[in-house]
Amino acid sequence: MVHVRQLDPSASPLDYFGYECRRLREAAGLTLEGLGKILYCTGSLIGQIETAQKVPTRNFSERLDAAFMTDGSFTRMIGMVLRSQLPNWFQAFAEMEAKADYISTYQCQVVYGLLQTPEYAAAMLAADEPDKIEELVAARMERQRILARKQPPAVWVILDEAVLYREVGGREVMRKQLARLASYRNDPWVNIQVLPFSVGAHTGTLGSFTLLRFEDDPDIYYSEGYDQGHMTANPQVxxxxxxxYARLQAGALSVGESADLITRVMEERYADPAEDVAQVQL
Structure with missing residues (x-):
């Protein structure tokens, strides 16, 4: 007899998701393979999700809701499931970030998480968490859903020019990432400025930081170190x-100039090798 791992639904959002999936499947008299045929996936995948060994995707959650007619309960649950995959010390910030009305951030080394492509995020996360890349990328993409809301937060991002030249994941990954940054040129809610090397010493030299502003709650300042984050609402801080931050904005290129620089770096530094060959042949 095969031993089936029993989940404690109160242990974590992931365990609760798996517990509910199994409970409804068994109530419907379906085998793993039977539900797999309905959801167009393998029974093995469902088994892994039911035992909290695999993190479900948003698409999987939506298909579960359709199969069991659960009125969106799994889809509503998936946000908590994916957020639970973030480092414990980061989860509180992610929750506050999702509630913020205004986000302003300075990033000195990498692209801000809300603007990363999946490929760039995967390359970044592989450096520290090679065994959890899929789950962590899904969690990061889930964070980005706030930008697609009917009333998204106003986001202002200042990137050190070094971010454009730090090759993360290779030329193709960087080309796609910079193309995404450039695509925000005329976005009314996302503004990107580049702080050029020519500025020299500046108030962000000590590291990246983010300010969150809320309509009815105190502002929050956030910064992070190697394995922990620091969040405070101290008025003086x-x-x-x-x-x-205002000084950084004053020294940064305008939104239009920044988009021009991003596009230029993308084309000159991360051009498709095939295009380079074609140009030479011409």
Missing amino acids: IRERSVG
Whole structure:
């Protein structure tokens, strides 16, 4: 007799998801393979999700809701499931980020998480968590859903010019990533500025940081180290970092100039090798 791992639904959002999936499947008298045929996936995948060994996708959740007619309960649950895959110390910030009305961030080394492509995110995460890339990329993409809301937050991103030249994942990954950044040129809610090398020393030299603003709650300042994040609503800290951010904006290129620089770096540094050959042949 095959031993089936029993889940404690109160242990985590992932365990609760798996527990409910199994409960409804068994109530419907379906085998793993039977449900797999309905959902167009393997019974093995469903078994892994039911035992919390695999993190479900949003698409899988939507198909479960359709199969069991659960009125969107699995789809509503998936946000918590994916957020639970983030590092414990980061989850509180992710929750506040999702509620913010205004997000302003300075990034000195990498593209801000809300603007990363899946490929860039995977290359970044592979450096520290090679065994959890799929889950962590899914969690990062879930964070980005706030940008697609009917009323998204206003996002202002200042990228150090070094971010454009740090090759993460190879030329193709960088080309797609910079193309995505350039695509925000005329976006009314996402503004990207590049802080050029020529600025020299500046108020962001100590590292990246983010300021979250809310309509009815105090502002929050967030920064992170190697394995932990620091979040505070201390008014003096907020005041100092807000002034620092304004100085960074003053030294940065305009949104239009930044988009031009991003496009130029994309074309000159990360051009498709096949296109380079074609140009030579011409």
